[in-house]
Amino acid sequence: MTIPEIEAGTMNGIASRMLAVALFAVFEIPEPRQSAGAQEFSALPRQVAESERDERLVELGRLLFFDPRLSGDTSIACADCHEPSSGWAYPQDLSKGYPMTANWRNSPTVVNSGFLKRLFWDGRASSLEEQARAAMTSPIEGNGHPALMIARLQEIPEYMERIGKLFNSTRLAEADIWRAIAAFERTLVDTDTPFDRFLRGEHDALSPAARRGMKVFSGKANCTSCHNGALLTDEAFHVTSVPDTGQLAASGPLQVTFRFKVLDALGSAMALSEDPGRFLVTRNLADRGAFRTAPLRHTRYTAPYMHNGAFWTLREVVDFYNAPQHATGSELAPIDLTEAEVKDLVAFLECLSGPQITIERPSLPSYRE
Amino acid sequence: MRSPQSSAEGAQDRLTRRKGSAGAIRAAIVAASVCAAWVPTNNVSASDVAGPKALLELGERLFHDPLLSGSGTLACSSCHPPSLGFADGRTISEIYPGGISGFRNTPSLVSVAGQARFRRDASLPGPLVAAIAAEFASPLTMAMNAGLAAERMRQQEAYRTLFDRAGLGEPDLQAAAEAISAYLQERSRRALAHTEDIIERERTSDGGGLFFGDAGCSSCHSGPRLSDGRIHYLCAKETEAQAAQGRAGCLSGTVQAHLSVAGRIALSAHLASLGVAHSQPPSIDVGAAAFENDEEASFVTPSLIGVAETGPYLHNGSAATLEAVLLGARPGDIHASATAALTEEQAEALVSFLKALTLPQEPLASYSLSDFMLATGEELWPSTGYDDP
Numbered sequence: 001m002t003i004p005e006i007e008a009g010t011m012n013g014i015a016s017r018m019l020a021v022a023l024f025a026v027f028e029i030p031e032p033r034q035s036a037g038a039q040e041f042s043a044l045p046r047q048v049a050e051s052e053r054d055e056r057l058v059e060l061g062r063l064l065f066f067d068p069r070l071s072g073d074t075s076i077a078c079a080d081c082h083e084p085s086s087g088w089a090y091p092q093d094l095s096k097g098y099p100m101t102a103n104w105r106n107s108p109t110v111v112n113s114g115f116l117k118r119l120f121w122d123g124r125a126s127s128l129e130e131q132a133r134a135a136m137t138s139p140i141e142g143n144g145h146p147a148l149m150i151a152r153l154q155e156i157p158e159y160m161e162r163i164g165k166l167f168n169s170t171r172l173a174e175a176d177i178w179r180a181i182a183a184f185e186r187t188l189v190d191t192d193t194p195f196d197r198f199l200r201g202e203h204d205a206l207s208p209a210a211r212r213g214m215k216v217f218s219g220k221a222n223c224t225s226c227h228n229g230a231l232l233t234d235e236a237f238h239v240t241s242v243p244d245t246g247q248l249a250a251s252g253p254l255q256v257t258f259r260f261k262v263l264d265a266l267g268s269a270m271a272l273s274e275d276p277g278r279f280l281v282t283r284n285l286a287d288r289g290a291f292r293t294a295p296l297r298h299t300r301y302t303a304p305y306m307h308n309g310a311f312w313t314l315r316e317v318v319d320f321y322n323a324p325q326h327a328t329g330s331e332l333a334p335i336d337l338t339e340a341e342v343k344d345l346v347a348f349l350e351c352l353s354g355p356q357i358t359i360e361r362p363s364l365p366s367y368r369e
Numbered sequence: 370m371r372s373p374q375s376s377a378e379g380a381q382d383r384l385t386r387r388k389g390s391a392g393a394i395r396a397a398i399v400a401a402s403v404c405a406a407w408v409p410t411n412n413v414s415a416s417d418v419a420g421p422k423a424l425l426e427l428g429e430r431l432f433h434d435p436l437l438s439g440s441g442t443l444a445c446s447s448c449h450p451p452s453l454g455f456a457d458g459r460t461i462s463e464i465y466p467g468g469i470s471g472f473r474n475t476p477s478l479v480s481v482a483g484q485a486r487f488r489r490d491a492s493l494p495g496p497l498v499a500a501i502a503a504e505f506a507s508p509l510t511m512a513m514n515a516g517l518a519a520e521r522m523r524q525q526e527a528y529r530t531l532f533d534r535a536g537l538g539e540p541d542l543q544a545a546a547e548a549i550s551a552y553l554q555e556r557s558r559r560a561l562a563h564t565e566d567i568i569e570r571e572r573t574s575d576g577g578g579l580f581f582g583d584a585g586c587s588s589c590h591s592g593p594r595l596s597d598g599r600i601h602y603l604c605a606k607e608t609e610a611q612a613a614q615g616r617a618g619c620l621s622g623t624v625q626a627h628l629s630v631a632g633r634i635a636l637s638a639h640l641a642s643l644g645v646a647h648s649q650p651p652s653i654d655v656g657a658a659a660f661e662n663d664e665e666a667s668f669v670t671p672s673l674i675g676v677a678e679t680g681p682y683l684h685n686g687s688a689a690t691l692e693a694v695l696l697g698a699r700p701g702d703i704h705a706s707a708t709a710a711l712t713e714e715q716a717e718a719l720v721s722f723l724k725a726l727t728l729p730q731e732p733l734a735s736y737s738l739s740d741f742m743l744a745t746g747e748e749l750w751p752s753t754g755y756d757d758p
Contacts, residue, residue, distance in 0.1 A: 072440065072467060072508060073439070073442075073465065073466035073467045074467035075440075075466070075467075098439065098440065099440040099441060100439075100441025100442070101441075101517070139439060139513075139514035140517070143439045143512060143514075145512065145638075147641040147642055148508045148509070148634070150637075151633075151634045151635070151638040152467075155630055155633060155634050155650060250745060251745065252742070252744050253743050255524060255743075256523075256524050256743055257517075257520075259520045260520045263516055263519075263520070367630045369630070
């Protein structure tokens with residue numbers, strides 16, 4: 001499949017609104033995060049701004065997304081942690097780190113990220129532009145330095161030609177790098193899943209098992225208490241006490257990263273046996289170990305799951321929620337699903353993904369002689 | 370485990386003995402052997418490893434640690450190896466990974482004691498410790514985040530011990546810069562003392578006489594460092610490789626070399642870091658003239674301490690030998706005008722004087738990558754020193 005084109009109907013308008021309204025109608029959502037009713041859902045699909053629709057900006061962003069010259073040592077592109085062949089995520093429990101450093105969290109998919117208002121597992125970015133910059137300049141990820149990025153890109157004639165046409169300028173502004181990458185990322189959408197087709201009235205899009213699973217999802221399992229709305233996420237932060245993978249105890253570089261991240265965020269040290277999550281953003285103790293509810297579309301391709309990549313299959317995820325760890329602060333309680341219900345729920349979750357989105361890696365423009 | 374190359378066996382013996390002694394921890398052994406490298410003639414005991422000596426040992430180790438660069442591949446010593454007079458022997462310095470090369474020749478650090486400003490264009494103000502910290506942060510050199518560097522050092526038991534013994538407390542990059550500064554200044558003081566003796570001996574020789582007299586070298590190469598520390602106009606000729614890529618126009622009538630792509634990128638980023646705006650990426654390196662109001666300003670007078678061992682020469686490494694600096698220079702070059710009036714014999718004498726400016730013999734520390742590992746361990750993780758908020 002090629003990149004889905006941005007069409008008015010896909011992202012800004014009636015279809016998405018219909019999707020949201022239909023979702024609301026089908027799901028008896030126990031507690032909407034605000035008691036705003038249907039109007040809340042219709043507001044979710046974002047209007048695509050004029051500049052974001054600009055195909056030329058998208059095309060520039062597509063190249064930059066794959067260009068490792070943005071990173072400090074030119075070894076890592078956005079696409080290295082968000083691999084098109086791995087659901088635009090990274091197929092390891094923890095994302096790739098900059099050379100000699102360990103990354104500390106699982107890489108979320110780029111697909112549908114343009115719909116989100118909170119990026120990263122701890123929600124510390126509120127736009128794709130901000131997310132892209134934060135990742136590419138983080139010393140544990142891209143370790144890129146804007147002045148050096150600009151110096152490099154200015155020596156690549158094709159980029160400067162594109163910049164010239166786009167912005168009528170001979171100079172490259174740093175913000176344009178992130179604008180372009182974000183514009184490209186917003187084209188990566190999966191809205192044509194069996195689930196969505198079902199919501200649009202295509203009854204047979206979901207198998208009987210998946211339809212039963214959907215009932216479990218919004219009923220007995222109450223997944224919708226967090227996975228609600230058109231994106232199947234409340235974009236809020238919850239403590240679920242996902243099991244430790246043992247990585248932290250085993251890796252010196254990972255321990256370095258954990259301490260660094262904590263000190264960087266708080267300015268003071270704290271004893272760590274696990275990822276403090278949202279706490280590092282809010283410094284509110286109630287947020288310790290809280291992570292943003294993950295959106296669920298395209299998850300068929302994005303294993304492993306959770307902020308630390310603890311689970312490698314959707315079945316493992318369901319099993320965990322069915323019998324969560326007893327941990328202080330955890331919001332989860334055992335559900336006691338039967339084996340049949342578990343299977344149905346997994347069947348439903350698998351229907352939240354449309355065809356895999358893959359594109360050919362572009363050939364990157366060269367430096368001038 | 371490192372040991373001085375010159376007395377590897379002796380150090381190993383000492384290590385073995387100490388390993389057996391009660392209460393001697395590994396870090397102390399490490400420290401002791403570094404100490405042995407530092408002062409090889411002394412019979413070092415573990416109790417010596419404290420105070421100023423510990424600071425020097427720590428500085429030497431840090432100077433060789435590649436984990437203090439963002440990608441973990443470059444140590445200070447990668448571009449300033451002590452074995453090559455703290456320069457690198459290359460025409461153009463390598464820079465942080467991502468570019469094949471940079472845009473200037475690596476200056477030697479052998480006489481940093483007393484140096485007020487750093488880099489070829491004197492764009493980096495001292496003191497030395499501040500300059501070191503700046504180079505850690507620079508994306509062109511070490512590209513190292515200070516917070517991450519601190520945690521990498523804290524992850525190494527040897528550093529936790531050595532920083533403590535050096536009186537620097539918990540490892541962090543500022544303290545590391547202080548230790549490296551102490552190490553370089555100590556080496557520098559020895560080199561300066563060594564050179565002082567040489568000059569004392571050679572001052573009345575033919576070459577020394579010319580240097581301090583008629584040839585006028587000492588009008589810029591003055592003082593204990595044989596440098597006035599000032600920026601002068603200098604138009605170095607391009608190297609053959611650079612010439613093959615075409616010539617730029619002249620700076621005040623003299624030929625300058627075009628930079629490679631990597632060089633242009635590095636120079637552009639360098640100037641951006643100084644807040645120098647340029648509409649086009651610079652294709653030639655005009656040194657300080659890019660940001661000083663003085664068009665004639667270009668490069669700072671390099672020190673000649675150890676100059677016999679720190680080639681190639683000039684800001685772009687375009688002179689492979691001292692003869693090339695003095696005799697191969699083109700019209701318009703500052704050195705050419707100085708040597709134009711010399712006879713062949715006089716020129717040879719001048720070169721002989723410069724070649725006598727060698728460095729003192731120093732033991733070479735030897736480190737391997739396994740010395741710098743990010744280990745795991747009870748005592749390292751979780752650390753008892755970290756408080757719950």
